[in-house]
Amino acid sequence: MNIFSPTLYKQASQSYSDAIKWASADDPKANSFAQTGLSTLAKANANAVQSRYILEEVLNARSKTIAAGASTSQASKFKEAEKSFLGLTTLIESGKVSKAKDGRTEVLKAYQQLELIALKGDTVEHAKMALASAKKSDVDDHAPKTLKLAEEEYQLALNVFDADRNNVDKAAVHANRSLWYSQRASQISETLRHFESSDYSEEDKVLWYQEQISRLAAPITNEVAYNLPNKEVIKGLNADIQGIINANAVLLGELEASSAGKQQLAREKEEVLMLSMQAQRENQAAASKFAFVQSLFTQNEAEVYRQTNDVLIRAYGFDFPSGKSEIESTNFALLNKITEAISTFPHAKILVSGHTDNVGGDQFNLSLSEARAEKVALFLNQVGNIPIERIEFKGYGKQRPVISNETAEGRAANRRVEILIINGTQSKT
Template sequence: MPSARFFSSPSFRLSVLPEKLSLGFLWLVLGVSLVTAGCASQAVLDDAVIETQFPLVIELRDALREADSEELELLAPATHERATQAYEEAYRLAQRADDAAQNRARRGLTALSEAREQAAITADIFEDILRTRRRVIAAGAAEHATDNYRDSEAALIALSRMAEEGRVEQAKAGRQELIDLFEALELEALKTDTVARIEAAMAQAERDELEDYAPHTLKRARDEHTLALATLDADRSNKIKAENHAQRAVFHINRATGIKDIIQMFVTSDFSEEDKVLWYQGQLARLIEPMVHAPAFDEPNKVLIGALRTQVEQLVQDRNRLQLQLDEAERRFNDLVLEQQLVLEDVRAETEAERSAEQARAARFAFVQSLFDIDEAEVYRQDNDVLIRAQGFVFSPGDSEIAAVNFPLLNKVIESIRTFKDARIVVSGHTDSSGDDDSNMLLSQSRASKVAAFLSEVGGFESQRFTSVGYGEQRPIASNESSEGRAENRRVEVLIVNQ
């Protein structure tokens, strides 16, 4: 079709049009030109923009990628095809910024979900086929027999389509034929993989004319080759045994090559029979030199070989004994390392436990400290113990009765005690220096006892946890020369003793 440029060029003239062409045709041509020009100028969105504006398209793309490992193309080909086609259409629409891309992608995601459901049904129907197919892949059939393998895959897809279309019985009828086809592929792949090295080595042996130098050794190689093939024909799962035969066949071929090299050396160097024996003894001496410095070549060969074998066996025994000692030393070393690791772990655990315990203690102390205003009490930490110095406790001079004004302060003390489970509580009473010593001692003891009883009863604590003691005026915390100092000295202290 001519381009829009052609229709707008000077060479395009109405005069050159046939007379039968109408004016409507001219408008049609011009319309096509304008549409073509419009399409050419339309912007195409890149993937970054599509990802933002059309998230379902990207979701479908990622889902299809993840589905690659689920073999949906194999087990639900038609439904997977619909999902793939929906993505391609959605992506093209998204490039043109068409809102229909989201709906198309949504249909694709639905189709992909249906494909997964269908694949599960197909996998159940073709369980025996898929099991054989996995063995085929493990044997390397895809690499060694690509044409036949592709044909088998196509046959499996065809059966899957039948199952997908509801023709389940017809699909089941084709199972055995496909299993036979896959098993033949497996055998072919196993033979190719196991025997290929033998056949390549045999071909090289023929080119090197080894038959002329080592016919008996080559016969052994051929026998092993035959046994490898027979093993796979009898039981294709016995790949290890077939591989052993293959390795022995290659060994005999390589040995035949070495025999040829030695024979050719003898011929080239014009060795006499005596030279051959001396060469053999020289090779033997060179071999055992690290173990035996002076082989007894003056002894018959049978005696010599027997003596050397005895010495080698002794060396092997010594080596085995040393290996056992080394293994034992290594075991002990590993035990020591493990023991050290356990000790370090215990230390780390103990350190971590102590750190956690310290953090918990610090948190409890900070909580208790936060309960009291500065004019109510001062809270001190003494290692694991907590001292609450309640200088805000109000006692009338010479009196030990607990006034109601002290209840808020005592409630805070009770809350503090609850923070430390199973702690012992020592309540101590203190007076100022007014009055005589004996009276002050009795008064402080009375005050401590009544506070301890109050805390136990109101707080619901066991009385055995509480001890009370009076110190009178023996432990002042301020000067008794002023009324303010004497007020501070008339106090109660609560010591929370943690185990």
């Protein structure tokens, strides 16, 4: 909210601070400041919905930029882009929507450029630095073929990014190959320079090579058959190593077979524990949301009930003119609270139902209750910015009283509008 509706968020934060101050002094003024803060947040939420809609493309680019790590690797430039983005949301909040729309392209490009820099910044940059270091050290004097392979792979990485900036994995493959070839060329160059500085003869070079093989083969044999052709030496060592690998594979298979039951049991226990923890977290989250919705309404405004994961708001506080369905301005505060409650469940379906007492004809009451439910549904859509496809409405007339109509109090309780927030467990009928 501090991004999408910064001014109102700041006002709400101040109201909260004032409420805490007065509450600490046990002064009832705290309630007034808290209500002001909640009302301000409801307005901020409406602004935020509008900002998200207008800046949808910019928001997508911003998310990709953050996912690419630009917020840390390009911190200063990212802060500049964020400042420009905040300028757009501030314009929308102050009613300058056209000006905000005009500024979208520039901010969008800023985020996209940052994303590209961040994507190229790690692997490709390392490959570039390794190439530059190798050339500076004149590695191409000794290993020109290997260094050329490094240059080709680096160029392929750049080409992949130019064609599709999202193809990070493929670009990273080429960049890593380039880095590997650069490092290999540097090691070739270092080895040859060692030969040159030590005045190695051709025989010395072969003996050095055989010494390296002996060190490699030491764990499996003390005698390498250098009396045979080189290809036979390599073939024999390869066979020895493959034999060890095969033996280890057999032993590993036996170990896996003996421990399979224990591993399966451990996995099942872990899955049960994870499911239990997930269910506990979901239940805690649902309870927290329900408690928040309950806190929005006074006793005279509405009663709030939890039905598994669904929430029923039974609103008595609507002030409709007798026999009419028009929403009076005195109802706006209650409707804003209902909007805020619904916003707590962004994916839920909403069923608005109207109810009357038993005074008057059946058909008149049925039509009146449906008209009132429809007006409330339209308010939630048009003012509360809740998508219309999430909302249904229905009138029940006097069919579903919550208390006897024998008294004036009972009839007043039966004249109500109910808002059912459906999270998937409650039937609409």
